[in-house]
Amino acid sequence: MNEWGTAFHDSWGFFGEDERVTGREYTPGMADNCIFCDKPAGNREHLWAQWIHERHDFGPIRMQRGNKEEIIVPDPKITVKSVCAKCNNGWMNDLENANIPLLGSMMQDLSLRLEPDQQITVGRWVTKTAMVLDSTRPRVDGIRFYTQDECAGMRTSLVIPARTRIWLGRMPSKHLHAGGTDFLYRRKEDGKPIVHSFINSFVVGHFVAQMMTQHTLDGFDDHTIPDLESKAGDWENQLLQIWPVEREWIMWPPTVPFTNGGALGIGYLLDRFRIGDNVEKVEPLKP
Numbered sequence: 001m002n003e004w005g006t007a008f009h010d011s012w013g014f015f016g017e018d019e020r021v022t023g024r025e026y027t028p029g030m031a032d033n034c035i036f037c038d039k040p041a042g043n044r045e046h047l048w049a050q051w052i053h054e055r056h057d058f059g060p061i062r063m064q065r066g067n068k069e070e071i072i073v074p075d076p077k078i079t080v081k082s083v084c085a086k087c088n089n090g091w092m093n094d095l096e097n098a099n100i101p102l103l104g105s106m107m108q109d110l111s112l113r114l115e116p117d118q119q120i121t122v123g124r125w126v127t128k129t130a131m132v133l134d135s136t137r138p139r140v141d142g143i144r145f146y147t148q149d150e151c152a153g154m155r156t157s158l159v160i161p162a163r164t165r166i167w168l169g170r171m172p173s174k175h176l177h178a179g180g181t182d183f184l185y186r187r188k189e190d191g192k193p194i195v196h197s198f199i200n201s202f203v204v205g206h207f208v209a210q211m212m213t214q215h216t217l218d219g220f221d222d223h224t225i226p227d228l229e230s231k232a233g234d235w236e237n238q239l240l241q242i243w244p245v246e247r248e249w250i251m252w253p254p255t256v257p258f259t260n261g262g263a264l265g266i267g268y269l270l271d272r273f274r275i276g277d278n279v280e281k282v283e284p285l286k287p
């Protein structure tokens, strides 16, 4: 990390758990066009598919951006206005259905052997969900992290974007969480931003997923990008990498779970890459 500076900013997300909380209602501001096909989004669609809510009532959702005040959303069925009905009822619904036996088992704490094609199926669900979550980010001139090409690639061929890694974990108690954090690498000598990393973390019941995608400025390829350094932790035993697929098969859950607090807590996972300075705003890279 010697010749690289890092800056982190802006995490936001939705948190839900069994503990019931009350508060005022909040409607997030959203894009009006479908992020996957660019047609008018029309109606609001669910962030979490209906089948997830049918399996468990997660209760009210807490919502937070950065260090700002937390807002309570009474209904966990959060809706977004950034997906059209055709995508939602078409390929996205197919992807949900393919994940019900996989994600559905893990969210209910049933251990599962995941073959490579199943690891990819779950990875695609995580990617789709990260792209939808990206569209709910507080707007900076309507800029999102995932490009139109990346979103279109997901819609047409379920392509997971380049320079993406996805890991799975487990929590012993049931929660609902979706949150994102941006990191920007700046070159130390001139402060020029060269790598933008976007980390998303999800908890659905007992299922935990984390995804990282990196965008780089032209001229900085894989060989010149340093890995985003994570804090020290028991990641080897708490996380299973599913993308890129590394193993013939994996057994979920990993040996060590993320507890709801403490040294092995889920909060530590959400903060895994939070190193460097906190800044008010990270502008996405424009190659």
Ligand SMILES: [Zn+2]
Pocket: 034, 035, 036, 037, 038, 039, 083, 084, 085, 086, 087, 088
């Ligand atoms: Zn669409």
